[in-house]
Amino acid sequence: MIFSPFEIAETLRMFTEENLDVRTITMGINLLDCADSDARRAASRVYDKITRSAARLTEVGNQIEAELGVPIINKRISVTPISMVAGACLDGSARAAAGGRAGDGPMLFAETLERAAQEVGVDFLGGFSALVHRGLTPADERIIRAIPAALASTDKVCASLNVASSRAGINMDAVQLAAGAMKEAADRTRDRGGFAASRLVTFANAPEDNPFMAGAFHGPGNPDTVVHVGVSGPGVVQRQLPAGERRRGYGPRCRDGRTHA
Amino acid sequence: MSEDEAMARAAEMGVLTLEKLEAMTAICSVGLDMIAVPGDTSVDTLAGIIADEMAIGVMNHKTTAVRIIPVPGKIAGEWVEFGGLLGRAPIMPVSRASCTGFVRRGGIIPAPVTGFRN
Numbered sequence A: 001m002i003f004s005p006f007e008i009a010e011t012l013r014m015f016t017e018e019n020l021d022v023r024t025i026t027m028g029i030n031l032l033d034c035a036d037s038d039a040r041r042a043a044s045r046v047y048d049k050i051t052r053s054a055a056r057l058t059e060v061g062n063q064i065e066a067e068l069g070v071p072i073i074n075k076r077i078s079v080t081p082i083s084m085v086a087g088a089c090l091d092g093s094a095r096a097a098a099g100g101r102a103g104d105g106p107m108l109f110a111e112t113l114e115r116a117a118q119e120v121g122v123d124f125l126g127g128f129s130a131l132v133h134r135g136l137t138p139a140d141e142r143i144i145r146a147i148p149a150a151l152a153s154t155d156k157v158c159a160s161l162n163v164a165s166s167r168a169g170i171n172m173d174a175v176q177l178a179a180g181a182m183k184e185a186a187d188r189t190r191d192r193g194g195f196a197a198s199r200l201v202t203f204a205n206a207p208e209d210n211p212f213m214a215g216a217f218h219g220p221g222n223p224d225t226v227v228h229v230g231v232s233g234p235g236v237v238q239r240q241l242p243a244g245e246r247r248r249g250y251g252p253r254c255r256d257g258r259t260h261a
Numbered sequence B: 001m002s003e004d005e006a007m008a009r010a011a012e013m014g015v016l017t018l019e020k021l022e023a024m025t026a027i028c029s030v031g032l033d034m035i036a037v038p039g040d041t042s043v044d045t046l047a048g049i050i051a052d053e054m055a056i057g058v059m060n061h062k063t064t065a066v067r068i069i070p071v072p073g074k075i076a077g078e079w080v081e082f083g084g085l086l087g088r089a090p091i092m093p094v095s096r097a098s099c100t101g102f103v104r105r106g107g108i109i110p111a112p113v114t115g116f117r118n
Helices: A005-017 A039-053 A057-068 A082-086 A106-120 A138-152 A172-188 A195-199 A234-240 A243-248 B005-012 B018-024 B043-060
Strands: A021-029 A072-079 A124-131 A157-165 A169-171 A200-204 A225-232 B031-038 B064-071 B079-081 B088-090
Touching: A021 A039, A021 A057, A039 A072, A039 A082, A039 A106, A057 A072, A072 A106, A082 A106, A082 A124, A082 A138, A106 A124, A106 A138, A106 A157, A124 A138, A138 A157, A138 A172, A138 A195, A157 A172, A157 A195, A157 B043, A169 A172, A169 B043, A172 A195, A172 A200, A172 B043, A172 B064, A195 A200, A195 B064, A200 B043, B005 B088, B018 B031, B018 B043, B031 B043, B031 B088, B043 B064
Parallel strands: A021 A072, A072 A124, A124 A157, A157 A200, B031 B064
Antiparallel strands: A021 A225, A157 A169, A200 B064, B079 B088
């Protein structure tokens, strides 16, 4: 592909004068192949898969920033909703109900995700999540009840819940659990203004490829790994609507979807 | 809310309320994001706000989301500082009327008839 000098200059202007930047690059990572009936083995696989897949994510991001002069504000990871991965060991079996081995519960996965995120140097990791719009599996419920502790004891892990959809309706039991998690997460971080609650998002119709924090997760319809690129545009839009022209109305600029001077 | 300075200012002036924001999400935007509410807001009231927002998503066949922070120890009109990209947000007043009877019914609120389309 050959770019004209005009295109190059135009792009440079967007970066230097119009606040265009890459808001985030988010690597989606499938963790379904990490499931195991032994929680510690599953957690170990989760750590290995994330640190292997995203080993060079921040490094390459930094290289692109340096090479092209494009600011990349955040580097992030989204993973398979963890209740789907942990379902094999956080099931409703007698062993799980009895608590399994000490430290084998949902917090093992929260701590593992945090450790992996720290290791690869990303800003956030989304996917301490459960999709419960039709109902809850035993693993879903254990993950949801662990969300406040998971968010309060980590810095990078983000949680999300899908509690409703246009096909299933609204799962009011899950809505109540989500509200309780929101409240408890805030209470557990009262010294920081309830900050942990800002890493929990409750959805209707959550898209399965959502790269936006705190609600990012890597849904089951995705490939093994994928990189999402989010571009920031408000500065460019503002540039197109300079102060003196805002009084002219929308019509001249929007009549055929193109910008008119 | 906290991530947009102009919106935070409008909320402080009482121009943007929680109810108005919720109404706006029926047309545009994807929900109530980074909204700070009083720390004594009950779990049932939070559940009511979530359920209302979910209904907007379900009926409009679009994604809606709720990210609310019930800020411990803060009351409406005060501010909370989160720092960094998340900025600061005014604590928005929340209706004191109870929705306990409704939200504690539990179970599933059925999908609209259009949910049968395949």
